[in-house]
Amino acid sequence: MTVNSRNLIDKLVHIGLALAASVTVVSLAGIFALLLFFGGSALRQIPLNEFFFGINWDPTSYRQPSWGIVQLLVGTIMVTALAMAIVVPIGVGAAIYLAELASPRVREILKPAIEMISSIPSVVLGLVGLLFFAPKIAQTFGLSSGLGGLTAACLVAVSALPTVASMSEDALSSVSHRYREASYALGAGRWRTIYSVVIPAARSGILAATMLGLGRIIGETMIVLMVGGNSRAMPTSPFDPVRTMTAVIAIETKEAVTGSLHWRSLFAIGLVLFLLTLMLNTAAGALMRRRAIP
Amino acid sequence: MDKRFLAIASIFASFVVVTSIVSTSRRIEASPSDTQLRSLVIKGSDTEVQLVSNLVERFLENKEGIDISVTGGGSGAGIAALLNGEIDVANSSRDMKEEERTQAKERGIDIGRFTVATDGLTIVLHPENQVRSLSLEQISAIYRGKILNWKEVGGPDMTIALYGRQSTSGTYVFFRDRVLKDDYASTMRTMEGSQAIVDAVKGDMSGIGYVGVGYVKAEGGAQRSDLSVVTIATPDGLQVSPLDTQAVLSGAYPIARPIYQFVVKKAGTESLIHELLTFEMSKEGEEEIGRAGFYPITASDRQENEAYLRNLP
Secondary structure, three states, X not given: OOHHHHHHHHHHHHHHHHHXXXXXXXXXXXXXXXXXXXXXXXXXXXXXXXXXXXXXXXXXXXXXXXXXXHHHHHHHHHHHHHHHHHHHHHHHHHHHHXXXXXXXXXXXXXXXXXXXXXXXXXXXXXXXXXHHHHHHHHHHHOOOOOXXXXXXXXXXXXXXXXXXXXXXXXXXHOOOHHHHHHHHXXXXXXXXXXXXHHHHHOHHHHHHHHHHHHHHHHHOOHHHHHHOEOOOOOOOOOOOOEOOHHHHHHHHOOOOOOOOHHHHHHHHHXXXXXXXXXXXXXXXXXXXXXXXXX | OHHHHHHHHHHHHHHHHHHHHHHHHHHHHHOOOOOOOEEEEEEEOHHHHHHHHHHHHHHHOOOOOEEEEEEOOOHHHHHHHHHOOOOOEEEEOOOXXXXXXHHHHHOOOOEEEEEEEEEEOEEEEOOOOOOOEEEHHHXXXXXXXXXXXXXXXXXXXXXXXXXXXXXXXXXXXXXXXXXXXXXXXXXXXXXXXXHHHHHHHHOOOOEEEEEOHXXXXXXXXXXXXXXXXXXXXXXXXXXEOOOOHHHHHHOOOOOEEEEEEEEEOOOOOHHHHHHHHHHHOOHHHHHHHHHOOOEOOOHHHHHHHHHHHHHOO
């Protein structure tokens, strides 16, 4: 092989890899442009006041269509908050157990098992929720029906568990052994070491894991669609039915005729969802940089 | 390293060869050389999806080279897909809305209406709920959120749990426009399909739901025992049931409705659509309709269908 042809191959590989990298950027820009274009055109027709502060979303009402996203935002935030309250303690707890306490054999079995949860399609989780888990919740809490925020949050938490647990475990395991040894040498016990040395050292990784879990939870559609109950009423307790932004987009794209105001308004909801996630990710990034161990 | 690569590559290559052989042989089987492949895409109403699948399956018996797919998603979804030019036939348990007709006109799409069967929209309760009969006014008030407790209509002291369909559903629109004449109560849980309503009401003592009559019958056409079917009390003191063929066909049952197929007129699919629709009106078609739990079309619907078919080549 001559030097020239080797150079050519190098160049081609370089170009190929650069193209691969640019696909992500181009698709992100494209999606954002689409959301902005169609969502923006809907928002020129729907008064902004009604869109952001209107309680009720009902574009196909018998009387007059209403375009307010407050109830959808509340639904999304409620499911997300409940699911985070479930998944963070369990996920981080499992990670601490796996990284610090479990014997290597237990860890070898448990970690792949947790990661395997992520191979359960969310529609299957939804089905299990609809047919088995929701009736159980109803029975446990004495409700007439279990289709509501809490059931959805529990199942969504299950779907986000592998992300949080497995990534937190990676973060904890990658804390250098020297830190632990130094801590023991100073006379600290096992708990003291975990609590005061290992967790703070792994904090940015754990936070990143939590944020990825959060992203997954906010974007989760199928589960909340199937077990959330999807009613138009404002939820006032975790047991009430909830309707999230993702579920509304999934349900209503089916009937919205291409190009109609209804169709474009779904892009506007998508835009809000996108900006919400973007904001959270940016905030997380900033937090991580600030709290990283020097 | 090299050996392993060679092994993987050869496994991959043989996989590709085998699958391509299998797929070509299947293609040869599916399209005999003398007839070209003809296909239809049908989508829409969840109420109708089982019925139309059965009809198509029977229609395709002993026929070759025809490919017809039937999927659900709701009447609104079917009609939207028809207007977007994605499908050939939309199943719909409601008529087209004015705005949908306008959109069709704007897009230059010529849509025809064909009636497949008659449905008695059925109100279902948990079998342990002792309420057996309701008037339309009561049903309307329940779904509008004006009656909140079962004891107001002679039942137990329990808050009523409303189950309905999503706005994509033709049944949702028909029930709202015919019975409620107003918006649904905001507390109504909206379900993915009629089967989801059946499952929810089966498990909820205080639940009420509405589904096509086909959903309250078991495989052989007998009524399911795990649901209670409400008879409707008419203003002149009669009790009519959606399970009573006579009452549904005569219109004595107040929420009987024709269920439709909307067809796009375009060259290429017309002759196949003509064949399928003619089959649906035949004796065999009627048998399948009965087996799915629905009722045959009325005489006037039949006349309309025949007039429509005469306009197709």
